[in-house]
Amino acid sequence: MPKAWLLPEHTADVLPDQASDVESLRRSAIDAAAGYGYRPVMPPLVEHIESLLTGGGAELDLRTVKVVDQISGRTLGVRADMTPQAARIDAHLLNRQGPVRLCYCGPVLHARPRELGASRDPLQFGAELYGHTGLEADLEVVQLALDIVQLADVGPVGIDLNDVRVVSALVGSQPLRASVQADLVAALTAKDRAAVTAAASGLDADCASALRSLVDLYGPAREVLDAAVRCLPQQGPVVQALQDLQWLVGHLEALHPGLDIGVDLASIQGFGYYTGVGFALYAPGHGEALMRGGRYDDIGAVFGRRRPAVGFSVDLKAVAALRTPPAAPRAILAPWGESAALREAVRGLRAAGEQVVVLLPGQQAHLGEIAHDRRLVEVDGRWQVQAVDLAAQTA
Amino acid sequence: MPKAWLLPEHTADVLPDQASDVESLRRSAIDAAAGYGYRPVMPPLVEHIESLLTGGGAELDLRTVKVVDQISGRTLGVRADMTPQAARIDAHLLNRQGPVRLCYCGPVLHARPRELGASRDPLQFGAELYGHTGLEADLEVVQLALDIVQLADVGPVGIDLNDVRVVSALVGSQPLRASVQADLVAALTAKDRAAVTAAASGLDADCASALRSLVDLYGPAREVLDAAVRCLPQQGPVVQALQDLQWLVGHLEALHPGLDIGVDLASIQGFGYYTGVGFALYAPGHGEALMRGGRYDDIGAVFGRRRPAVGFSVDLKAVAALRTPPAAPRAILAPWGESAALREAVRGLRAAGEQVVVLLPGQQAHLGEIAHDRRLVEVDGRWQVQAVDLAAQTA
Numbered sequence: 001m002p003k004a005w006l007l008p009e010h011t012a013d014v015l016p017d018q019a020s021d022v023e024s025l026r027r028s029a030i031d032a033a034a035g036y037g038y039r040p041v042m043p044p045l046v047e048h049i050e051s052l053l054t055g056g057g058a059e060l061d062l063r064t065v066k067v068v069d070q071i072s073g074r075t076l077g078v079r080a081d082m083t084p085q086a087a088r089i090d091a092h093l094l095n096r097q098g099p100v101r102l103c104y105c106g107p108v109l110h111a112r113p114r115e116l117g118a119s120r121d122p123l124q125f126g127a128e129l130y131g132h133t134g135l136e137a138d139l140e141v142v143q144l145a146l147d148i149v150q151l152a153d154v155g156p157v158g159i160d161l162n163d164v165r166v167v168s169a170l171v172g173s174q175p176l177r178a179s180v181q182a183d184l185v186a187a188l189t190a191k192d193r194a195a196v197t198a199a200a201s202g203l204d205a206d207c208a209s210a211l212r213s214l215v216d217l218y219g220p221a222r223e224v225l226d227a228a229v230r231c232l233p234q235q236g237p238v239v240q241a242l243q244d245l246q247w248l249v250g251h252l253e254a255l256h257p258g259l260d261i262g263v264d265l266a267s268i269q270g271f272g273y274y275t276g277v278g279f280a281l282y283a284p285g286h287g288e289a290l291m292r293g294g295r296y297d298d299i300g301a302v303f304g305r306r307r308p309a310v311g312f313s314v315d316l317k318a319v320a321a322l323r324t325p326p327a328a329p330r331a332i333l334a335p336w337g338e339s340a341a342l343r344e345a346v347r348g349l350r351a352a353g354e355q356v357v358v359l360l361p362g363q364q365a366h367l368g369e370i371a372h373d374r375r376l377v378e379v380d381g382r383w384q385v386q387a388v389d390l391a392a393q394t395a
Numbered sequence: 396m397p398k399a400w401l402l403p404e405h406t407a408d409v410l411p412d413q414a415s416d417v418e419s420l421r422r423s424a425i426d427a428a429a430g431y432g433y434r435p436v437m438p439p440l441v442e443h444i445e446s447l448l449t450g451g452g453a454e455l456d457l458r459t460v461k462v463v464d465q466i467s468g469r470t471l472g473v474r475a476d477m478t479p480q481a482a483r484i485d486a487h488l489l490n491r492q493g494p495v496r497l498c499y500c501g502p503v504l505h506a507r508p509r510e511l512g513a514s515r516d517p518l519q520f521g522a523e524l525y526g527h528t529g530l531e532a533d534l535e536v537v538q539l540a541l542d543i544v545q546l547a548d549v550g551p552v553g554i555d556l557n558d559v560r561v562v563s564a565l566v567g568s569q570p571l572r573a574s575v576q577a578d579l580v581a582a583l584t585a586k587d588r589a590a591v592t593a594a595a596s597g598l599d600a601d602c603a604s605a606l607r608s609l610v611d612l613y614g615p616a617r618e619v620l621d622a623a624v625r626c627l628p629q630q631g632p633v634v635q636a637l638q639d640l641q642w643l644v645g646h647l648e649a650l651h652p653g654l655d656i657g658v659d660l661a662s663i664q665g666f667g668y669y670t671g672v673g674f675a676l677y678a679p680g681h682g683e684a685l686m687r688g689g690r691y692d693d694i695g696a697v698f699g700r701r702r703p704a705v706g707f708s709v710d711l712k713a714v715a716a717l718r719t720p721p722a723a724p725r726a727i728l729a730p731w732g733e734s735a736a737l738r739e740a741v742r743g744l745r746a747a748g749e750q751v752v753v754l755l756p757g758q759q760a761h762l763g764e765i766a767h768d769r770r771l772v773e774v775d776g777r778w779q780v781q782a783v784d785l786a787a788q789t790a
Contacts, residue, residue: 005487005698008441011465013484018435023425023435030418035745037726037752037765039411040418042712044516045440046403046460047471065441065462067473070506071404078440078462078473078504089408092400098761102411104524106502107440109473111465111569121439132755136731141751247618255738303400305518317437331432336531350430357432357496358535360527366493370432 010113010120014317021325022123025316026105026133028151029125033103035142041102042084045078052077054084054302057272063110078109082124082301083313090130091300092308099131105316115288119317128311130300135244137310138277138295139251145281145291145312146256154322155284158260159252161221161245162267162278162294166228169237170210174203184211188266190216206233218264221249225263242277244277270294279312283322290319330373331355332385345376345383403481405508405515409712412720417518419721420711421500422518428498431539433522436497438480440473447472449697452667458505459658473504477519478696478708485525486695486702494532498522500711510683523706525695530639532705533672533690534646540686540707541651542674549678549717552685553655554647556616556640557662557673564632565605569598576667579606583661586610588783601628613659616644620658639672646788665689674707678717685714725768727780728751740771740778 007013014022030040046067053061054194058137064077079085082104090100105125113120127144129137142159151158167188176184180199187195193215200208213231217224225246232238245263252261268293270278278294300307334356349356357370374385402408409417416649425435441462448456459472474480477499485495500520508515524532544552562583571579575594582590588610593605604737608626612619620641627633639656647656664687665673673689688707695702729741729751744751752765769780 005446005483006443007439007446008443008464008469008471011439011441012416013480014437014576015438015484015488019435019437022437027422031748032745034724034750035748037750039723040414040415041411042409042414042518044402044408045504046406046516048401048403051400051402065465067460067462069403070460074403076403078786085408088400089410093408093410096761096764098758098764099755100707100764109440121441123437132758133754136753136755140755186663200592251733254733273623328434329429338649340649353426353430355429355432358531360494360531360535361529363493363527366491369491369495 001325003005008120010118012119012121014320017325017328018320019188020328021323022094022316022320022387025152025320026123026125029314029316030103030105031147032147032151033101033127033144036101036102036127036140038101038129038144041086041089041104042078043082043089043104045106047079047085049075049077050082050302051088052079052081054087054299062177063112065109065111067308080108080110081313082106082108082126083128083296083311084213086126086128086311087130087299087307087309088303090128090309091303091305095305096131099129099137101127101129101281105129117286119315121317123317124313125316126311126313128309130307130309131294132310133249133297133308135277139242139248140309141293141312142248142252142279143255143316145279145293146259148317149283149290149310152319154286154290154319155222156258156260157290158262158282158287160218160262160267160280161248162264162275162284163239163241163245164268164270164278164281165241165276166265167211167268169215169235169241170207170214171203172207172235174207185268188214188268191218192267192352214266218266219262221245221261221263224265228263228265241277248277270296276310283319286322290314290322328371329355330371332374332376333356333357333367333370333372333388334376336360341381342376342378342383349376349385402516405513405790407514407516407673410722413749415723416718416720417711420547420715421518421520422527425498425542427542427546428496428522428539431496431535433496433498433524433539436481436484436499437501438474438477438484438499438617440501441471442474442480444470444472445697446477446483447474447479449482449694458507458509460504460506474504475505476690476708477501477503477521478706481521481700481706482525482694482704483698485523485704486698486700490700491526494526496522496524509666513683514710516712517710518712519708520711521706521708523704524702525702525704526787527705528644528692528703530672532703533639534643536688536705537643537647538650538709540674540688540709541654543655543709544566544676544678544714545688547718549653549681549715551679553657553677555613555657555662555675555677555684556643557634557659557675557689558640558671558673559634559663559665559669559673560626560636560671561607561660562609562663564630564636565602565609565628566598567602567630569602580663583609583663586613586661609661613661614657615697616640616656616658619660620644621662623658632712636672643672665691671705674721681717685709685717723766724750725766726752727763727769727771728762728765728767728783729753729771731755736776737750737771737773742782744771
């Protein structure tokens with residue numbers, strides 16, 4: 001039998017120092033979202049599969065672990081993404097007419113890692129703004145995402161913007177077979193000009209040429225948008241998308257001077273899911289996007305209400321992995337005893353936010369295993385906290 | 396097709412007011428545990444089934460949802476209990492010689508509800524103390540559990556103590572078939588004297604008589620312990636268990652004057668799992684135990700290290716359901732605008748912990764959907780927070 005302590009591939013325990021850090025990231029993300037008016041929801045770990053896969057398409061389906069419900073016999077999915085769950089809550093349970101702001105944080109499960117080196121067991125934090133079609137909503141969500149990643153202090157972040165409407169408009173009314181669309185998305189994502197040419201071989205020449213030009217349309221936001229205006233056909237939806245990106249870039253420049261803002265028009269991850277501007281935040285030394293988000297209107301349709309929506313999500317464990325976990329807090333050691341005065345002293349220190357580890361009888365031999373810098377000692381009948389000579393301790 | 400918004404039976408969404416409350420319970424439990432030196436760990440949502448079921452027996456097996464790992468082809472379980480995961484981390488990853496204190500908080504999944512009306516999707520918080528066999532460790536864990544439930548403020552709690560060693564000692568060396576043991580556990584748990592007689596029919600007469608007397612040994616701690624000394628055979632392990640219970644009761648009386656302390660010697664939930672004193676905390680108006688815990692030594696054996704262990708766990712969603720969720724925080728409404736002064740004012744208020752909801756263009760019509768009591772308004776070129784006339788608002 002394999003060793004019982006081996007974990008499934010692409011899953012890992014988060015040990016105390018790192019887990020404390022994830023917990024503090026979790027709290028700062030939830031609190032930052034609360035400051036903008038995003039209120040928490042906790043959907044269940046499993047749902048009927050048809051509820052979980054709304055809008056997510058084949059990719060989400062493949063990533064979702066299915067089980068048969070022992071009670072109903074129906075197929076349940078273990079959530080691989082909490083976004084459809086939040087959309088269900090907005091559409092069906094809250095039933096508001098105006099904008100609704102929700103956030104959530106919990107583990108999700110992926111049948112296979114989403115990308116090379118990714119975990120199958122991320123801790124997903126996300127925030128969603130429903131019920132507003134304006135760019136002001138997109139901007140608010142980007143700002144919140146930036147606030148959270150800046151609180152995480154993982155170095156200077158950069159943002160890449162994109163808009164799936166550009167590709168949609170270029171392909172236009174030409175019907176695409178699913179396989180052609182998949183090839184096109186893969187070719188554009190890989191920025192592989194030859195593959196784009198091959199995938200677009202059935203499309204008309206102007207369209208194929210425009211799709212090829214997307215491969216070069218990435219880099220600093222202003223330059224890319226200027227180039228796009230020059231080289232893309234000025235169809236209505238393309239013009240609209242470029243104007244929207246201009247608007248967002250302008251506001252982000254004003255709000256975050258010094259932020260590295262890029263545009264990548266060939267980036268169409270989530271094609272068929274997003275319906276407008278999309279964004280990805282990058283941290284130095286981490287090739288994959290740290291956070292992804294964007295607009296995905298109509299997500300609530302399957303729940304009976306079409307609602308505009310814009311949001312983002314992030315794996316907080318992946319963010320924590322980029323940080324140096326703070327040193328473990330140093331405890332105050334207290335002796336075990338039945339004295340009421342001692343117990344009151346311990347209680348008071350804990351209530352004041354101190355970590356007080358009581359030395360259980362016999363634990364003396366393993367003191368070195370407890371990170372501590374103070375002790376609670378009795379002096380003249382009163383319990384006092386005294387510093388421990390750390391140099392002597394390590395010697 | 397069934398409605399997409401229907402959830403699987405015995406699962407539920409936690410909506411914003413309640414979710415905020417669960418979040419605050421979660422933080423207070425983690426912080427209380429940190430005060431005692433319990434450090435957080437985050438094990439994965441799924442593990443190989445043989446790791447997850449250690450010590451839990453058939454009941455945990457039936458409660459665990461299994462899936463086939465698409466990568467390895469092995470059977471994984473979605474955790475139904477995080478206790479074995481924490482034991483694995485203590486035994487294999489931390490590898491300390493002295494006591495180790497760990498806590499955890501995360502969703503678990505049950506194939507079927509554990510008891511009538513229970514959720515299949517609890518949010519399990521737990522704390523575990525490894526590596527110490529003394530009653531001081533049991534007492535510390537009970538104290539932490541009491542602290543957490545008292546912080547939750549669900550009314551005066553009561554505690555019931557038990558000890559599986561009493562039944563084990565009475566049955567003694569007489570080999571029990573698994574089905575007889577199961578019948579006996581069920582009969583004692585139900586306090587059904589006739590069923591105990593039937594289940595014990597194969598045992599010797601003294602033993603059967605002692606087992607029957609357990610049915611009446613529940614109630615106020617001192618009375619029950621005195622009665623037990625009189626009517627139970629004074630075998631070594633029985634005497635030891637009763638002395639341990641006396642010790643704990645004495646300390647709990649000193650530490651928590653006024654606490655309702657009971658002993659229930661027929662309560663042997665977790666028989667075959669617990670190895671010493673067990674406890675359950677009860678809240679008024681809630682028939683099922685709110686928290687359960689106890690000593691379960693040797694849990695780490697399958698991971699290569701036998702370690703004494705004592706701990707407890709609780710479903711924080713169930714605790715929150717007993718509380719009146721606090722009223723939603725009232726926000727400050729701010730207009731949308733591009734002015735740097737406005738944006739700076741909003742940023743400052745959020746940094747100070749305020750909830751500032753920006754009114755997106757067009758949102759004016761649905762103001763009543765946002766709980767607010769103040770507005771950010773420009774007066775003489777400066778942005779100020781002004782109270783909103785709530786009477787006028789509701790009118």
